[in-house]
Amino acid sequence: MELTSLSLSEVREELRAKNVSPLEVLQALEERIARVDPAIRGYVARDFESAAAQAKNADVSLPLGGIPIAIKDVINVLGEPCACASKILRGYRSPYDATVVKKLRAAGAIPYGRTNMDEFAMGSSTENSSISPTYNPWDTSRIPGGSSGGSAAVVAADEAFAALGSDTGGSIRQPAALCGCAGLKPSYGRVSRFGLVAFASSLDQIGPFTKTVRDSALMLNAISGLDTQDSTSLDEPVPDYAATLGQDIKGLRLGMPKEYFVGGIDPRVDETVRAAIRHYESLGAEIVEVSLPHTGHAVGVYYIIATAEASANLARFDGVRYGHRAAGAANLLEQYGKTREEGFGAEVKRRIILGTYVLSSGYYDAYYLRAQKVRTLIRRDFTTAFDKVDAIVCPTSPEPAFKIGERSDDPLRMYLADIFTIAANLAGICGISIPCGFAQADGKALPIGLQLLGKPFDEARLLKLAHAYEQSTPWHKQKPVL
Amino acid sequence: MRYLPTVGLEVHVQLKTRSKMFCACPVEFGAEPNAHTCPVCLGLPGALPVMNLEALRMTALSGLLLGCDIAPVCKFDRKNYFYPDMPKNYQISQYDMPLCAGGGVPLHDMAYPKDAQKNITHPDKVVRLVRIHLEEDVAKSFHFETSTGIDFNRAGTPLMEIVSEPEIDSPEEAFAYLTALKQILIHGGVSDADMEKGQLRCDCNVSVRPEGQKEFGAKIEIKNMNSISGVRRALAYEIARQIDACERGEALRQETRRWDDASGQTWLMRTKEYAHDYRYFPDPDLLPVKTDVLVGAVRGRLPELPAARRARYVADYGVSPYDAGVLANDIGLSSYFEAASKDSAKPKSVANWVLNDLLSALGASSGAIEACPVSPESLGKLVAVIERGEISGKQGKEVFAEMFATGKPPQTIIAEKGMKQESDTGAIEALCDQVIEANPKVVADYRAGKVSSINFLKGQVMKLSQGKANPGMVGEVLARKLADL
Ligand SMILES: [Zn+2]
Numbered sequence: 001m002e003l004t005s006l007s008l009s010e011v012r013e014e015l016r017a018k019n020v021s022p023l024e025v026l027q028a029l030e031e032r033i034a035r036v037d038p039a040i041r042g043y044v045a046r047d048f049e050s051a052a053a054q055a056k057n058a059d060v061s062l063p064l065g066g067i068p069i070a071i072k073d074v075i076n077v078l079g080e081p082c083a084c085a086s087k088i089l090r091g092y093r094s095p096y097d098a099t100v101v102k103k104l105r106a107a108g109a110i111p112y113g114r115t116n117m118d119e120f121a122m123g124s125s126t127e128n129s130s131i132s133p134t135y136n137p138w139d140t141s142r143i144p145g146g147s148s149g150g151s152a153a154v155v156a157a158d159e160a161f162a163a164l165g166s167d168t169g170g171s172i173r174q175p176a177a178l179c180g181c182a183g184l185k186p187s188y189g190r191v192s193r194f195g196l197v198a199f200a201s202s203l204d205q206i207g208p209f210t211k212t213v214r215d216s217a218l219m220l221n222a223i224s225g226l227d228t229q230d231s232t233s234l235d236e237p238v239p240d241y242a243a244t245l246g247q248d249i250k251g252l253r254l255g256m257p258k259e260y261f262v263g264g265i266d267p268r269v270d271e272t273v274r275a276a277i278r279h280y281e282s283l284g285a286e287i288v289e290v291s292l293p294h295t296g297h298a299v300g301v302y303y304i305i306a307t308a309e310a311s312a313n314l315a316r317f318d319g320v321r322y323g324h325r326a327a328g329a330a331n332l333l334e335q336y337g338k339t340r341e342e343g344f345g346a347e348v349k350r351r352i353i354l355g356t357y358v359l360s361s362g363y364y365d366a367y368y369l370r371a372q373k374v375r376t377l378i379r380r381d382f383t384t385a386f387d388k389v390d391a392i393v394c395p396t397s398p399e400p401a402f403k404i405g406e407r408s409d410d411p412l413r414m415y416l417a418d419i420f421t422i423a424a425n426l427a428g429i430c431g432i433s434i435p436c437g438f439a440q441a442d443g444k445a446l447p448i449g450l451q452l453l454g455k456p457f458d459e460a461r462l463l464k465l466a467h468a469y470e471q472s473t474p475w476h477k478q479k480p481v482l
Numbered sequence: 483m484r485y486l487p488t489v490g491l492e493v494h495v496q497l498k499t500r501s502k503m504f505c506a507c508p509v510e511f512g513a514e515p516n517a518h519t520c521p522v523c524l525g526l527p528g529a530l531p532v533m534n535l536e537a538l539r540m541t542a543l544s545g546l547l548l549g550c551d552i553a554p555v556c557k558f559d560r561k562n563y564f565y566p567d568m569p570k571n572y573q574i575s576q577y578d579m580p581l582c583a584g585g586g587v588p589l590h591d592m593a594y595p596k597d598a599q600k601n602i603t604h605p606d607k608v609v610r611l612v613r614i615h616l617e618e619d620v621a622k623s624f625h626f627e628t629s630t631g632i633d634f635n636r637a638g639t640p641l642m643e644i645v646s647e648p649e650i651d652s653p654e655e656a657f658a659y660l661t662a663l664k665q666i667l668i669h670g671g672v673s674d675a676d677m678e679k680g681q682l683r684c685d686c687n688v689s690v691r692p693e694g695q696k697e698f699g700a701k702i703e704i705k706n707m708n709s710i711s712g713v714r715r716a717l718a719y720e721i722a723r724q725i726d727a728c729e730r731g732e733a734l735r736q737e738t739r740r741w742d743d744a745s746g747q748t749w750l751m752r753t754k755e756y757a758h759d760y761r762y763f764p765d766p767d768l769l770p771v772k773t774d775v776l777v778g779a780v781r782g783r784l785p786e787l788p789a790a791r792r793a794r795y796v797a798d799y800g801v802s803p804y805d806a807g808v809l810a811n812d813i814g815l816s817s818y819f820e821a822a823s824k825d826s827a828k829p830k831s832v833a834n835w836v837l838n839d840l841l842s843a844l845g846a847s848s849g850a851i852e853a854c855p856v857s858p859e860s861l862g863k864l865v866a867v868i869e870r871g872e873i874s875g876k877q878g879k880e881v882f883a884e885m886f887a888t889g890k891p892p893q894t895i896i897a898e899k900g901m902k903q904e905s906d907t908g909a910i911e912a913l914c915d916q917v918i919e920a921n922p923k924v925v926a927d928y929r930a931g932k933v934s935s936i937n938f939l940k941g942q943v944m945k946l947s948q949g950k951a952n953p954g955m956v957g958e959v960l961a962r963k964l965a966d967l
Contacts, residue, residue: 076528089527096521098528197527202766230530231768309766312560315571316525320632336564359562359761368763 003028005479008067008161008215015060015067022055022066026112029068033113033159036482039140041132042154044073045081045114054110062108064222069104070163072151073114074121075206076195077101080111084197085129086119088317088324088343098195099230100164100206100223107222115150115163119345120314121171121199123147124417125407128347133404136179137480139444142401145175145417148209152179155209156447157482162219163209168199169302170396170421172207173433177396177449180435180478182466183209184216185421187456188428189234191220192227198313200306201232203425212476213434213467217241220459236457244460245467250284252465254452255389259295260420266399272437272448273395276469280393283468290385290392294377298423299415301378303351304358304371305426311355317343350411379427386455391465395420396433396449400441420451430454434466435475445478484693485728487721489656490648491713493663494641494683495673496619497540502638503618504531504574509640511679515624515633523638525569530767533558535776537640538581540672541616542773543780544642545582547670547787550614552777553579557770558616562761566630567621569637575617577762581773582614587646587666588789592807593658595714603651609659612645636680642672648687648698653717660684660710665788668813677709684713689734690724699724700734704748706741716741720748791816799829805837814851815841821858822865832865839879843886855889856882864892873901907959910943910951914959917942918967928964936960 003025006014014020020028030048037043051068058066071077074084076094078101083089101111118128126134126149134149136142137157144153148165152175155163165172167185176183184207191206198204208219221242226235256277261270281287319325319339326338344352358367385392398419407414424431436450450469454462470476502509505522521529538556545552559577586608591599621637623630644663650656664675664682675682684707689699704720707713720739727734739748764770786794788810795806809819819836823829840861844854864885868878873896884895895901917939918925928935936957943956 082527084527092527094528095526096529194530195528198530198767200766229532231532232530232766308763311761312562312570312572312763315562315564316527316569318564318571320566321524321569322526332566356761359763361759361761364761364763 002032002158004032004158006161007211008064008218009212011067011161012064015065018060022058022060022110023052025066026051026055026068026110029112029159029161033154036157037154037159039135039482040137040153040157040159041134042115042144042150042157042159043070043113044083044085044116044129044131044150046112047080050079051110051112058110059108063218064104065108066110067108067161068110068112070113070115070151070154070160071101071111072148072163072165073117074166074197074199075100075164076197077111077114081114082197084120085117085131086317086343086345086348087130088340089322090130090324092323096195099192099227101195103223103225109222113154113160115148115154115165117150118147119348120197120310121147121166121168121204122310122347122351124170124174124414125402125404126150126175127404127408128345130345135404136401137482138180138446139401139442142403142446143178145178145397145401147171147175148183149175151209152176152181152183155179155181155211156480158479161211162215164206164223165209166196166199166204166206167421167425168203168306169425170418172209173421173431173449173451174397174418176209176433177435177451178401178447180447180475180480181209181211182213182216182432182434182470182476183207184220184432184459184463185424185430186220186224186459187430188425189232190236190430190457190459191223192225192230192233194227194229198309200309201313202309203302203306205425213432213463213470214242214245216432216466217245217463220463234457239460241460241463244464246471247464248284249280249465249468251286252391252461253286253288253389254280254465255288255290255385255392257292257295257385257392257394258289259292260394264398265395266439268439269395269397269399269448272439273450276436276450277393279473280469283472285465288389290389292378292381292385292423294374294381295423297374298378298426299419301371301374302418302422302426303354303415304367305375307351307355308359308368309355311352311359314344314348314352319343347411375426378423382423382427382429382453390454391458391462392453394451394453396451397421400439400446400448424453429456430459430462432462432466434470435478436469436473437475438478447475483729485690485725486693487651487688487690487717487724488648488698489650489717490687491646491650491656491659492685492687493644493646493660495644495667495675496681497537497640497642498671498673499534499536499540499640501534503534503537503616503640504638507638510635511681513635515631516635518635519637523569524634525571531574531765533768533771534640537616538771538773539776539780540640541581541614541642542777543670543784544644544667544672545585545614546777546780546784547666548582548585548587548611548614550582550585550611552773553581553583554773555579555770556581556616556773558765558768559762560765561617563758565620566632567623567637569621569634573617573620574765574768576615580613580615582611584611585614586610587659587663589655589658589662590789590792590807592804592811593661593665594654595657595711598654598657604655607655609650609655610647612647614642614644617641617643648689653714653721656686656717657710657714660713664710665811665813669785669787671785686713686717686720688717688720688724690721690728692728699728700736702734702736703738704741705738705751708743712741712743715743715746716748719746723748788816795833799823799833801830801833805833808837809833812851818851818854818858822862824862826862826865828865828869831869832862835861835865835882839882843882855887856885860885860891867892867896872896877901907955910947910955910959911963913943913946913951914956914963917946918960918963925964925967929967936964
């Protein structure tokens with residue numbers, strides 16, 4: 001068996017038993033990447049020498065000792081490029097470690113490789129990368145999802161044991177679903193955002209991609225907790241998320257939002273997810289119908305709030321202090337204009353313009369302020385639902401991976417790819433996507449994801465539920481043929 | 483026709499916190515360019531702001547000193563505009579919920595320019611405030627021949643913006659407003675408020691209207707004044723210019739003008755067409771914080787303000803209102819006076835010494851009160867010695883000059899100069915004779931070898947002299963006389 005096909009927990013055991021050294025693990029991984037990544041293009045940069053030096057000194061007794069972890073190109077790692085897959089940050093190197101990276105290092109892990117993404121995390125297909133698209137390991141003519149498509153693809157293709165991504169409206173869960181791995185979006189405030197290049201500050205959250213739910217728990221153990229450098233991180237206790245895995249889920253109540261199961265869903269997804277829910281029932285969980293009445297407004301609210309925040313967050317990319325600067329500008333205004341015209345891709349520009357518009361004088365009340373009010377209602381929907389149930393269960397994505405280029409000219413249809421994931425970010429709750437089956441297309445198997453949503457800071461219960469399903473089904477063990 | 487000017491001031495004050503508003507970088511004026519920067523104040527991708535609570539406290543304190551209402555919640559907003567001195571191209575500021583609202587700045591006679599103190603139109607006027615809010619300062623640009631350099635040391639320094647109501651009626655009142663406000667901020671310990679160092683910056687909104695007209699004229703903003711007297715000059719020029727324009731029938735438009743101190747004129751910078759849409763919205767990186775605990779803590783340590791101090795000097799010490807004002811308005815001078823008069827029986831004499839001898843000596847040596855060679859304790863002792871009549875006032879001046887030159891305490895100088903009063907040997911001899919005669923037994927003891935008995939006799943002499951005799955001399959005279967018996 002190939003070393004790289006092991007899960008994070010398995011490779012950890014091998015390292016602790018001294019059956020392999022951290023350097024051997026890294027070398028095996030690099031060989032795998034060299035072999036399969038030209039077809040996947042999940043990585044945009046790697047520094048083997050630096051990682052090898054860290055591997056030689058790794059302490060395998062630490063929780064993630066000696067294990068390489070791939071990092072989405074939107075999270076700062078000292079000395080490494082951090083371009084957010086954008087031309088405007090090409091050549092930029094981070095002068096500091098994000099808090100999650102510091103925490104990973106403290107747990108003994110080795111940040112290795114920068115993964116591809118939609119530029120500035122804006123997109124659902126990773127086609128908006130200025131470098132290259134990433135290809136779905138299950139069918140390389142299809143997208144891996146996005147925006148963290150690189151992180152999802154490298155974990156699915158055994159090019160990483162785990163990867164970090166960021167989720168603003170589904171950017172971890174949706175690609176995890178489409179690539180067939182586990183993707184966890186922690187509750188807002190669970191994981192520090194310091195060092196995560198902001199897309200939409202009130203929605204962004206960092207989380208892991210892993211091959212198993214147990215691995216997600218181990219990663220969450222390492223990266224969670226209050227950070228004095230992020231005022232929005234919260235001082236909630238960090239339990240051992242692996243401790244409750246394997247416990248009985250009998251009697252737990254799972255809610256099916258009725259608004260999520262009404263047309264518009266690919267029949268293969270609908271059928272597979274319903275089967276998964278029946279499976280939960282067979283495990284002793286109680287299935288209850290719940291209502292999230294403001295669901296229909298989530299996408300609209302999201303695209304107002306996220307773009308408004310993004311329009312300010314991305315203002316700093318102006319060519320004055322770092323990154324791309326346009327040549328030949330006659331004056332300051334022209335320099336700003338040309339730099340941003342050349343540096344940003346179409347989707348980023350579209351969102352900056354939209355965000356600028358909704359904040360403009362005369363429109364603020366009608367758009368931004370109203371969106372914030374509806375956001376409160378959406379949050380309340382979930383609070384009410386969680387009074388009745390322990391978690392919500394639904395599809396992650398309304399359909400399996402689509403073909404590269406299929407949606408490029410239809411941004412509105414692309415936005416609907418996140419229809420089931422967006423509300424969790426607006427409500428600040430936690431969510432996870434795990435594999436629950438496959439759809440067959442063109443002779444290929446395309447993964448389908450099951451989404452579980454939990455109360456704020458209720459990740460332990462969410463992981464327990466996900467683990468129970470995973471361990472009693474075969475889906476997570478299937479691998480793409482590469 | 484008579485025209486009435488109306489002026490409102492927007493004052494920016496740098497708080498003297500140790501670290502910046504949203505990061506741990508030190509606040510220091512005059513450091514190497516870009517020495518005090520980090521990912522946060524450089525606006526690097528991924529960096530996040532964290533509130534400096536001391537800045538919140540200082541702003542709340544300023545608000546309490548100025549009689550403002552303090553908002554129950556402190557909330558920050560993003561003010562969006564592009565400029566090279568703005569690291570993030572948005573400024574973290576407060577839009578619809580300033581930390582402080584209302585309140586006012588009381589103007590006092592001595593805050594006016596010297597030449598205007600005799601004709602104050604509205605004595606004891608209080609200029610009301612609209613609001614005080616907290617924001618981060620921007621970086622500083624330096625223009626070279628072919629390029630521009632940006633120093634981000636200043637970027638992120640806590641900045642209070644204090645906005646007055648448009649109810650200042652003259653350049654002199656504006657001068658008094660700024661002077662009085664500055665005194666309060668310095669006494670509160672929230673800022674050094676030095677305009678030359680940019681710690682206090684002022685923009686003026688000025689308009690004129692014909693007497694009897696209710697509506698204000700077109701609001702014209704003036705920027706770039708570097709001193710309080712500069713503000714007065716700029717306003718005087720601008721008011722005259724606007725009245726002149728009105729008289730010639732010209733319509734004034736809302737615009738921003740730049741004051742040029744060298745030419746003594748204002749120049750057009752931009753008209754209203756270029757007005758910004760700042761697209762304010764709540765900063766999602768900073769969750770609103772409750773202010774009740776913070777305000778409670780600040781309320782317990784409110785310093786005494788110049789006006790209260792001045793009144794106390796007049797009422798308790800009998801110092802003249804003018805002298806009391808000079809002492810109270812300058813924090814250095816008033817702290818010195820407080821220390822020097824701490825144990826004094828006559829604080830008024832101490833005040834006179836501080837205001838006359840000390841100030842003129844400092845003036846002659848162009849020294850600052852904080853670096854004065856005469857400690858307040860020494861000056862207090864000198865005044866006490868004079869008050870007790872141990873040395874004369876004339877001798878006191880001599881001792882003070884020596885103290886100022888050498889830094890020695892007064893007792894040392896008096897001893898060195900042998901200045902103690904009752905150097906009149908005749909009087910001391912007479913007292914000694916009197917005591918020897920009245921205590922034959924003690925004298926016999928002394929003569930029998932009990933040398934310490936002389937101390938009793940010495941004490942008796944001092945008592946008779948009511949403490950005025952020079953003890954050293956008394957000892958000498960007694961010893962001589964006893965030996966001669
Ligand atoms: Zn800093």
